[in-house]
Amino acid sequence: MECVLELRAVSKHYASHHAVNGVSLNLARGEFFSLLGPSGCGKTTTLRMVAGFEEPTEGEIRLNGASIQHLKPYQRNVSTVFQNYALFPHLTVRDNVEFGLRRRAGNHIGDRVRDVLDLVQLAGKESRRPSQLSGGERQRVALARSLVLEPEVLLLDEPLSALDPNLRKQVRAELKAIQRRVGITFLFVTHDQEEALSLSDRLGVMNKGRLEQVGTPEEIYLHPSTRFVASFLGAVNWIGDVGVRPEAMRIAREPSRNGHRSRPATIVHSTFLGNCVHVDTRLSDGEPAVVEVSRLGETFAPGQAVHLWWEPADELRFDELHHE
Amino acid sequence: MNRLRAWFLAPTWITVITLFLAPLAIILGYSFLTRGIYGGITAPWTAESYQRLIDPIYLVILWRSFWVAGASTVLCLLLGFPLALFISRAGQHKNFYLGLVMLPFWTSFLVRTYAWMFLLRDTGLLNTLLEKLGLIHSPLPLLYNDGAVILGLVYGYLPFTVLPLYATLERLDRTLLEASADLGAKPWATLTRVTIPLSAPGIRAGAILVFIPCLGAYLTPDLLGGGKSVMIGNLIQNQFTTARDWPFGSAVSLVLMAIVMVLLFVIARGEGEDLL
Numbered sequence: 001m002e003c004v005l006e007l008r009a010v011s012k013h014y015a016s017h018h019a020v021n022g023v024s025l026n027l028a029r030g031e032f033f034s035l036l037g038p039s040g041c042g043k044t045t046t047l048r049m050v051a052g053f054e055e056p057t058e059g060e061i062r063l064n065g066a067s068i069q070h071l072k073p074y075q076r077n078v079s080t081v082f083q084n085y086a087l088f089p090h091l092t093v094r095d096n097v098e099f100g101l102r103r104r105a106g107n108h109i110g111d112r113v114r115d116v117l118d119l120v121q122l123a124g125k126e127s128r129r130p131s132q133l134s135g136g137e138r139q140r141v142a143l144a145r146s147l148v149l150e151p152e153v154l155l156l157d158e159p160l161s162a163l164d165p166n167l168r169k170q171v172r173a174e175l176k177a178i179q180r181r182v183g184i185t186f187l188f189v190t191h192d193q194e195e196a197l198s199l200s201d202r203l204g205v206m207n208k209g210r211l212e213q214v215g216t217p218e219e220i221y222l223h224p225s226t227r228f229v230a231s232f233l234g235a236v237n238w239i240g241d242v243g244v245r246p247e248a249m250r251i252a253r254e255p256s257r258n259g260h261r262s263r264p265a266t267i268v269h270s271t272f273l274g275n276c277v278h279v280d281t282r283l284s285d286g287e288p289a290v291v292e293v294s295r296l297g298e299t300f301a302p303g304q305a306v307h308l309w310w311e312p313a314d315e316l317r318f319d320e321l322h323h324e
Numbered sequence: 325m326n327r328l329r330a331w332f333l334a335p336t337w338i339t340v341i342t343l344f345l346a347p348l349a350i351i352l353g354y355s356f357l358t359r360g361i362y363g364g365i366t367a368p369w370t371a372e373s374y375q376r377l378i379d380p381i382y383l384v385i386l387w388r389s390f391w392v393a394g395a396s397t398v399l400c401l402l403l404g405f406p407l408a409l410f411i412s413r414a415g416q417h418k419n420f421y422l423g424l425v426m427l428p429f430w431t432s433f434l435v436r437t438y439a440w441m442f443l444l445r446d447t448g449l450l451n452t453l454l455e456k457l458g459l460i461h462s463p464l465p466l467l468y469n470d471g472a473v474i475l476g477l478v479y480g481y482l483p484f485t486v487l488p489l490y491a492t493l494e495r496l497d498r499t500l501l502e503a504s505a506d507l508g509a510k511p512w513a514t515l516t517r518v519t520i521p522l523s524a525p526g527i528r529a530g531a532i533l534v535f536i537p538c539l540g541a542y543l544t545p546d547l548l549g550g551g552k553s554v555m556i557g558n559l560i561q562n563q564f565t566t567a568r569d570w571p572f573g574s575a576v577s578l579v580l581m582a583i584v585m586v587l588l589f590v591i592a593r594g595e596g597e598d599l600l
Contacts (some may be wrong), residue, residue: 073505086503100507
């Protein structure tokens with residue numbers, strides 16, 4: 001696996017707080033990598049250090065093996081798709097896309113711009129201004145403007161967050177398809193776990209400036225290494241020291257059969273969601289637990305005493321000695 | 325509802341009518357009358373004042389006014405843009421620097437223009453200093469020419485370019501500058517391809533705010549230009565005082581106003597196209 005971008009113990013300290021703390025990361029060429037975390041976790045600062053807008057306080061950033069952390073943004077062969085797209089309002093779609101090409105070799109500019117506009121399905125809208133485009137179209141112009149430069153790594157700072165929810169899923173699929181076609185390495189920053197899980201080849205979960213876990217979506221969802229990761233990606237019911245995902249739990253009138261764990265609980269409320277049913281329950285010790293089942297075999301009334309059971313293999317266990 | 329509206333608008337209308345439209349009508353009337361022997365106006369009605377304007381003497385003055393005002397505007401923009409850019413990025417010291425820009429307004433413009441005369445005249449500070457240093461043997465002609473007038477106008481009107489430019493640059497979306505650098509543009513390219521085009525409204529406002537008062541300037545060319553660098557403002561003033569030709573003075577005023585209005589109209593149309 002060829003490494004295109006490498007972060008070695010990168011930190012960014014401000015006077016008042018440590019935004020990023022010792023983040024180390026390797027991106028393989030052509031992969032779709034997401035940095036996932038709540039707002040303020042340091043993911044955007046990390047992205048901005050790779051782009052060159054912030055200089056790391058400590059650590060090293062290497063692009064194709066060469067240190068780049070002291071280079072200016074215009075000296076790095078990476079490109080950013082900004083959260084608000086940052087399209088130049090005084091330029092047309094074509095001029096926006098050509099902006100970064102101006103200083104490069106002449107003859108093929110027209111072809112490259114046409115190709116990339118075809119790729120993002122904006123052919124025919126070359127002479128429009130950004131103010132005449134829809135949100136989704138602006139997002140595609142921003143993408144085209146960066147892709148046309150064929151950067152080593154494309155940095156995307158929550159590029160879907162400004163779109164309305166209906167459009168977001170569609171654009172998500174398009175984004176993934178485009179990444180597959182061009183084969184450019186994507187570093188994608190988001191706070192949306194569904195986005196990160198559905199788009200990424202691998203993802204890293206950040207919390208309070210630290211990278212808590214790196215892995216494939218399956219690895220991280222099924223084997224989270226910390227309590228934070230477990231609860232940030234999907235829901236978890238905490239039963240003593242172990243966590244159990246709502247969809248791994250079952251509800252029955254009687255205690256478990258052999259080999260299953262079980263706990264007595266009381267039904268609080270059940271919600272029919274079409275493809276599944278959410279059942280809110282309360283364990284005997286008073287803690288809430290959510291069970292998600294595809295359909296209820298029998299009806300349960302609020303207040304009814306039941307048993308929740310699950311397989312030991314579905315338990316999430318953590319030995320966080322360094323837990324803060 | 326409409327009555328209430330009319331009452332609230334009344335002060336505006338009274339101001340516009342008594343302080344703007346009525347004087348304008350008087351000037352318009354004067355410009356078509358004949359000069360009185362001791363000033364003032366008298367019958368009959370005539371368009372003679374307008375016909376006299378075509379005289380090359382007045383066209384030269386008109387031309388000089390345009391180029392002095394134009395040169396002053398360009399210099400104000402060239403000096404004001406870097407200053408406004410600097411202030412807009414000065415962080416917490418912004419207000420201090422803006423205060424410095426406004427500071428000259430605390431003193432009368434007349435006094436400040438006199439100060440320039442003391443600096444620039446043959447026995448002034450600058451010439452004396454250069455002679456004492458042995459750099460020159462006879463005084464440099466610093467005063468009473470177009471250069472001195474332009475200097476005085478730039479000095480006086482620089483704040484009027486800095487303030488609108490500052491207002492535009494302050495609002496400029498910083499991520500656009502980051503995007504430009506991100507796409508490979510060096511700082512100078514970002515300045516010429518992003519910052520300056522996007523500050524066009526401020527540049528336009530600053531240019532208008534300087535060019536129009538410079539075109540009609542009277543005090544500065546009078547004091548720093550002497551009799552040698554006469555501008556339209558001096559011509560108008562002269563008609564109402566020593567020349568005692570009120571109709572001609574009125575006609576020149578109206579022509580100046582018409583030129584300014586045509587210019588504003590052209591600029592406003594350009595602005596409209598930018599928005600498309």
